[in-house]
Structures are given as structure tokens and as C-alpha cells.
Amino acid sequence: MVDSLRGQNLLSLDDLSRDAVVEVLDTAESFVEVNRRTIKKVPALKGRVVASLFYEESTRTRLSFETAAKRLGADVLSLAVASSSVKKGESLRDTIATIDALGIDAVVMRHASSGAAEQVSRFVPHVRVVNAGDGLHQHPTQGLLDAFTVRQVLAERRALDGPSTGADLFEGLRVLIVGDVAHSRVARSDVAVYVRLGAQVRIAAPGTLRPVGAEEWGVGVVDELDDALAWADVVVMLRLQRERGTGSFVPTLHEFTRAYGLTVERARLLRSEAIVMHPGPMNRGVEIDSAVADGPHAVITRQVANGVPVRMAVLYLALAGAREASGL
């Protein structure tokens, strides 16, 4: 268990203590202000080199990380492995060794295989590794920005200052995660962060899309979505990868939507204060109706916006650590 992200890799939220999570959220809060300035840049990581190594296509995560690194003054080395000549099957060790030889301080990495970021962290122990999504395993910065967004919304409603609340607003908070939990790295990171912060977490998924052993995650597994929607303070709708809906996991997309989609009708069951989230990209009309995604409960664009300060906080803590705290 890591008690502070300072100088550490961020591979999984399973390893992060409550204090470490709160430290990231609080640090991100200070970067929100930077993002409101006309000159959206601080020199905290000036002269540092952050490589972004994406083996899987990604728009928002990559853009968000690279923006975060640049706003901290770091130089960004961008390697689009997914679209380069490097094919599936190239040794992780060779690729990271090549990038490392160019001189880097951190690597932000996405890979289709679970554990790839952890493996790479062993090959280059002197480089800080930030996992930007590994297979079905974890998407730690998504979990952190989700928690950050929830705290921000709840604090605003109570006219409180986020950092002054620590993890208090999560105590007993009712979080419902819906959809393809089995194949979702976001779900694994969200569960880890919300459970760590003291929330009650339930998951609602078709029988084929429940992860093996979910009952050991400290969450409740519910069979009936409608009751759970009426219970929840926060509803996280997961993306259904369409190939899951072609008969092997879910009979049809239509049947999935009827049972697990957040349709306009079903959204009426939500509590008035409920927050609806989605990590994107959305399948509108499959797991969530457009009217709900764009409606009053949704904070989906806010999640995207918060990606930058949260990733700034992660890069800052992992790289600058304790010694350059005055760089702000």
C-alpha cells in the first residue's frame, strides 16, 4: 500500500491508500486554478521529459495527459505505437528501452494487455510509469478524476471548499456501477477508489459481465437495476464494447439496453440529486440515452475537463515529488 504518490509509479488504484488518494485530489484542486488562468502553464516540470506510449488508440486520455504534461512545462515525447510500425508482439522491453535511450523521466502508457505497465516498470526502474489503461485491469487516472469530479460537485452543492473536506463527502456515499463490469478497467479503478474513500459500492451487470470474484471487492452485486438506481447517489454507466453484444456475452444490444441501459424512462427513477457519470466514449442509445447523457444529472463533460488537472497532479507528484514542492 502506497501512502503517497510522491516519487512513485501509478500502476493501480488497488495499491493507493486513502491519504494518497486525497493527496492527489487536493493537488489537482490547485491545478484547476492554473487551468483558469490566461497563461495556463506552470514550470513545475520544466526540463523534464514525459513520453506518452499508447499501444491502443485513444483520443481523450492521450490528449488529456499530453496537455497536462505541457501545462507543467514538461517536454512531451509522443509515440503512437498503435499506428506505427510496431506491431502486437514486439517485446515490451525493446520498445521501452528504445524510448528510455532518448532520455525520459516518465512514461504514460496504455496497452491492450493487463499488467503491461507493471511489466514495463520493472524494465526501467529509474523511470516513473503512469498507467493510462492496461487491458481489463486498471485505468487509475480515470478512477481519480471520477472521484475528483464527485467531490467537486458535492462540495459545490454544499458551498464547501473541496480540499477542506478530505474524504468526508465519500463516507457512506452510494455509488452504483452499471454495465460491462467484467471487461472494464474503469470499473476496477472506480471500485478501488470509492471503496478506499469510504463509499458504499454496488455493481449491476448481466450475469455474463460480472467479474469473477467481485464479491471479494467489498461491493454489493445487484440483480435489479431499477431498485439500485433509486438507491444511488452516483451512477457510473460503463461503455459496452459492441462486440460483447453479439451473442456471446449479451444476446443483443437491444436486450442489453432494455435491462441495463440508462434510458429516459429509467432515468426518472433517479434521485433528484443523483450524479450520472460515463468514462466515454459513449455508445449513445446503448448504455445511455442521449437525453440522459446531456441532461441535468450528467457530469460527463466535467469529467473530461477534470482529466487535465488530475493528470497534472499525478505527473507532478510522481515526478517532482517532495523536493520541488515550491515549483508551483
Next chain:
Amino acid sequence: MTILVRNGMIIGSTASRTADVLIRDGSIAEVAERIDTPAGATVIDAQGCWVGPGLVDLHTHLREPGREEAETIDSGARAGAIGGYSALVAMPNTEPALDNAALVSYVLERGARSVLDVAVAGAITQGRLGELLAPMGEMARLGVRLFTDDGEGVQSASVMRRALEYAKPLGVRLAQHCEEATLVAGGSMNEGPLSGRLGLIGRPSLAEEVMVLRDLELVRLTGAPLHFLHLSTRRSLELVAAARAEGLPVTCEVAPHHFTLDEGACSTYDPTFKVHPPLRSPEDVAGVRRALVDGGCDAVASDHAPHAPELKDLAFDEAPAGMLGLEHAAALTLEALGGAEASPQRFFELLSRSPARIAQLRHEDDRVTLSGHGGEVSAGEDANLVVIDPTARWRVDVRQLQSRAHNTPYDGRELTGKVRATIVRGRCVVIEGQLA
């Protein structure tokens, strides 16, 4: 060559006694309490050591032809000799697969020039594709006694039924890698709460057990003998034990990694620990250990599976499955049997006598051109012997291994039980723990 093994504990199949063993011209000339050293004899001091039949591995991936960067027949044989083996059965999942007489001959000829006896397991189906039967008859005429598509199980029940029916009158035995393909599709570790947390797709125990169940019924139908490779779950072993008690002609082996390592080893995503069938739950590991001691399995087989280092630097789900085994299987088995308290009879039953019977490498099988293995340590037998110090401690060092590959999961581990000497056809190929 004349060899005198002095003062060892001779491990017979039912009893042990201290004696000297004189080896001359490829066979055991004399076993007696005290034999004078003949002129020019190589003397091996076996004080405190077990002297038994050379070990026989039912399950070695020698990788030649096709993957010589990982292992060759020659390097694999040397690794085997260091591990105390006098005979290996080479698995047919080479590139191309050993599915015809020409390829089998190639491996047999190369094997004949190696430091120990190399037998071959032929493929059950052409190209190991599970569709059309391979010409088992022409391979049987070359001495092939085991057939398997190992690496994959034969998925079609109908093909497996025909293979058993075809094999029975040939007097050969089929061996099955039990994993039902649709249940393990995309999987890279044992299915359970840990795989769920790690985000790795699982290979459930059930996939092994359903194929064991299916094949037991096919054996019941056909009456053909069947050997179950590397069983890894408690329930699989119970099913086979029950079938044997009923009188079905089935045997099974377990691999050292399945009784020494559990799925927890996968939690760092190090592909060194990726193997098929996968490392299982602690409960299954305990079940395999129990079978080792109580007779629930017939043999320990190494499932020695070398891979080039770059392939084990891939992501966990992309890396090939398999780990090294030949050089530490004996010590791991000895430890699991109770170390200093281990029954030497059970040890040699698991690692030599029973595998030799299953692979039909016994002295009395005159169809096999190799020498006899897994017999008694008595005058007249072919001199395939091993001298093991059951109390010597040593540390596995990947840089010291004879195998070309480095994918051992035991690097740095201290083990008890060291092979001092390996004698193959009356030649001392390992002496003082080193290749001669």
C-alpha cells in the same frame, strides 16, 4: 567403460540396501556388498546417496525442429542429464509437428547422438490440428509408443474416439492435454477471484475437468489406454483415481510447478509464471501434492518448456505458455515427498519406474530400440542409473542451467536433493554434478 558406484543406498522397487554397483559394457555386471575396484574403473563415491534407475521424463519440449533458439535436442538432453534423467520423451509440438515417420526419424537420429536416450511422442492428428489422424502406424514401427497433440487437447470427441480405436490394436498409448478450448479461449491464468482482480481472462479448472470426464468415458467405450498429461486440479486427479479403481486403463502425470507454485505467482504479471494448464489455487496445489504422496498420480513429468527470452518479455496475455523443468524436477519432487523423510521407493516410482512403464521404455519391450529404463538396480539390466544425494542443498541459478532458455520460475530458490551422477547405457554422462 567400467564404473564402480561405491557405498550407495540401492533403491529397489520394494526395498533399499547399501551396496556397490559394478557397471561394464553398458550393463550392470554385479551388485554386491563389497566389490573390489577393477583396474581402470571410474569410481563414484555414493556414500549417503540414493542409487536408482535413471529418471525418465514423459514430457519434454525439445523445440527441435523449428525453435532451436529456445532449445535443441542436444541442449535439452544435457539439461536432462544434469537433472538425473537417462531418457526423455520428446513432445511433438515442434515446427513442423512430429506427425510422420520422417520427422520422427530426424528426432530419433539426433537423439541417438545426444547424451541420453530420446524417445518420441508422435502427434495424434496431422499438424496437431485435431482434425485428421496422423499416420500412427508408421510412427509406431519406428518405436513410437506415445501419441499426443500436447499443447492442445484433441477437441473433437469424435476424432478422439477414432484415435483411441485406431491406437488400441497398434499397442500404443494416447496422451491428452486436457483443456476444453472454448472454455479457455483468450485465457492466460487460472480463473478465479485473482484473475478477476488482475483483469486477466481465466482458464477455469472446469476446462480441464470436462475433458478428463469426456475422455474417461471414451476410454470406457473403446478400452484403449490413455495417459492424462499434467493434471492440475484436485478434482481431475480424483476423477482419474476413481476410474482407475474401476479398472479403466488410465494413467496420469503431474508437473512440479503444479505442486510447488500457485496462481498468486501471476500477480506481478511476470510471464515466467504463465503455463498451460495454469498455476492453480492453493487448494488445487494441495490436492496435487496429496496425489503425489498417496498414489493418486502415476508419474511426475517435467513439462520442460523452453522459450526464447524475447518471448517472455511480451505482455502476459501475449507471451507463450510454459516453463523450464528438467534441471529441478527431481529436487522439487523430493521436497514435496518430505525431503529427508521421503520414501525413495515412491520417488523412483514417480520419476523413473512408472514413466518408463507408461512410455514402454522397459527392458522387456523388444520393439523399442532404446535401452531399458526404470528397472531394478540388478545384474543384467541396462546401466541407466542416477546417483542422488537426498540431503545436499543447492541454489537454482539461471546462468548455470544447461538449457538454452532462461524461463525458470525457480531462479534463486534453494532446493534439497542434488544429482551427483547420471549414467546412460553404462557411460557416466554426469559426474560430481557436472557434465562429463
